[in-house]
Amino acid sequence: MSRSCSFSLCAHDWSAYQLAEQLGRGVAELWPSADRGRYAVLNRLAELGYVATRQELTGKRARTIYSITPAGREALAAWLGTPPRPPSVEFEGMVRVLLADQGSLDDLRATLQQTRESALANRDMFARYAAYISATGGTFPERRHLFALANTFMIGHYDHILPWTEWAEQQIADWPDTVTPASTNEAQVRDMLAPGREVWEHDHPDGA
Structure with missing residues (x-):
C-alpha cells in the first residue's frame, strides 16, 4: 500500500x-x-x-x-531499483476449485459462474479506462504510456480467465459429483493435464 x-x-x-x-x-x-x-x-x-x-x-x-x-x-x-517480487495471484475462486471435493457440484458451478461474471466486470472496467485514457489522456497524461502497458496486461489477464471458466464448465458437465472423477475420469484428467506436460517436455527435453 x-x-x-x-x-x-x-x-x-x-x-x-x-x-x-x-x-x-x-x-x-x-x-x-x-x-x-x-x-x-x-x-x-x-x-x-x-x-x-x-x-x-x-x-x-x-x-x-x-x-x-x-x-x-x-x-x-x-x-x-530493486528486483520485483515474483508475480503472485490472489484468487479465492481458484482456492474454492481446489477444495471443491469438500462441497457440491452446484457449489463448483456457482464458483465458475461467479468467477466469469467478476472477470467480465473487471475487464469492462479496464476497457473503460483504456477508452478514457485514449480520449482524454487520463488523470496523468504524462504517464499514459505506462498505464497502456499495465492496462494491456490486465485486459489479457481477464481474457485468460474468461475462456478458462467456460472450459472448466465443459469439463465438469458430465461429472456426477466433485469426488469420484479422480478415479472414474482418468483419461479426461490426463487430457486436461496435457498442455502442462507438453510445456514441461518442451522446456526439459532431457527429462531433468
Missing part, C-alpha cells in the same frame, strides 16, 4: 479520500493488498517522513492534503 500511495502522490497532491479513489481505479485488482488499510498507511508514511501534510478548507470543512517529500521520492526511487 505504501508503494501505491507513493506512486499516486509522486505526480499530484491528494486528500486521503482522493488518494483512496485513485487507488481504487484498477490498482486494487493489480495489487490486492493496496486496498487494505489505505487510510492508516498515510500516517505511517508521514511518520517516516515520506509524505508531508497541510490543511485546506473545502467550504467550512478542513481536509488534510498529502504530498510526497524529497525523502519519499528517494525511497520510491530506491525501491524501483
Whole structure:
C-alpha cells in the first residue's frame, strides 16, 4: 500500500479520500493488498517522513492534503531499483476449485459462474479506462504510456480467465459429483493435464 500511495502522490497532491479513489481505479485488482488499510498507511508514511501534510478548507470543512517529500521520492526511487517480487495471484475462486471435493457440484458451478461474471466486470472496467485514457489522456497524461502497458496486461489477464471458466464448465458437465472423477475420469484428467506436460517436455527435453 505504501508503494501505491507513493506512486499516486509522486505526480499530484491528494486528500486521503482522493488518494483512496485513485487507488481504487484498477490498482486494487493489480495489487490486492493496496486496498487494505489505505487510510492508516498515510500516517505511517508521514511518520517516516515520506509524505508531508497541510490543511485546506473545502467550504467550512478542513481536509488534510498529502504530498510526497524529497525523502519519499528517494525511497520510491530506491525501491524501483530493486528486483520485483515474483508475480503472485490472489484468487479465492481458484482456492474454492481446489477444495471443491469438500462441497457440491452446484457449489463448483456457482464458483465458475461467479468467477466469469467478476472477470467480465473487471475487464469492462479496464476497457473503460483504456477508452478514457485514449480520449482524454487520463488523470496523468504524462504517464499514459505506462498505464497502456499495465492496462494491456490486465485486459489479457481477464481474457485468460474468461475462456478458462467456460472450459472448466465443459469439463465438469458430465461429472456426477466433485469426488469420484479422480478415479472414474482418468483419461479426461490426463487430457486436461496435457498442455502442462507438453510445456514441461518442451522446456526439459532431457527429462531433468
